[in-house]
Amino acid sequence: MAITRLELSAVQDHGWSWKRCIPHGGHQMSLNIAAGLGLGGNESYPDVFQPYSGFPNGTLVRDSIVTLPDLPGIGFEGESDLYTNMRDLAHRTPSARVNGRPRAGHPRLMR
Numbered sequence: 001m002a003i004t005r006l007e008l009s010a011v012q013d014h015g016w017s018w019k020r021c022i023p024h025g026g027h028q029m030s031l032n033i034a035a036g037l038g039l040g041g042n043e044s045y046p047d048v049f050q051p052y053s054g055f056p057n058g059t060l061v062r063d064s065i066v067t068l069p070d071l072p073g074i075g076f077e078g079e080s081d082l083y084t085n086m087r088d089l090a091h092r093t094p095s096a097r098v099n100g101r102p103r104a105g106h107p108r109l110m111r
Contacts, residue, residue, distance in 0.1 A: 017040075019040035022039060025042070030043075050081065051081040051085050054079055
């Protein structure tokens with residue numbers, strides 16, 4: 001999803017409110033982007049496309065509305081299954097070495 005404030009300004013210039021923009025995606029990052037930009041909502045699939053969909057652990061859905069917890073990150077850190085999946089993917093990054101030497105800051109070197 002590539003919504004920028006410039007694109008949202010163009011929407012507003014044509015008489016539309018940002019509240020009418022509801023991103024498609026159904027994943028954690030688009031939910032946080034919608035909340036952060038003050039958009040009208042977000043398409044979410046809490047029980048589909050696991051572990052990439054759903055809401056942070058402990059989030060309640062009331063009348064089709066969720067309140068996001070105040071957590072750092074880009075959206076998946078509060079959902080333990082997704083966080084574990086992303087962490088494991090980062091640890092499987094193909095190369096921890098550059099020119100035969102350990103690459104600085106590589107997850108495999110930070111254990």
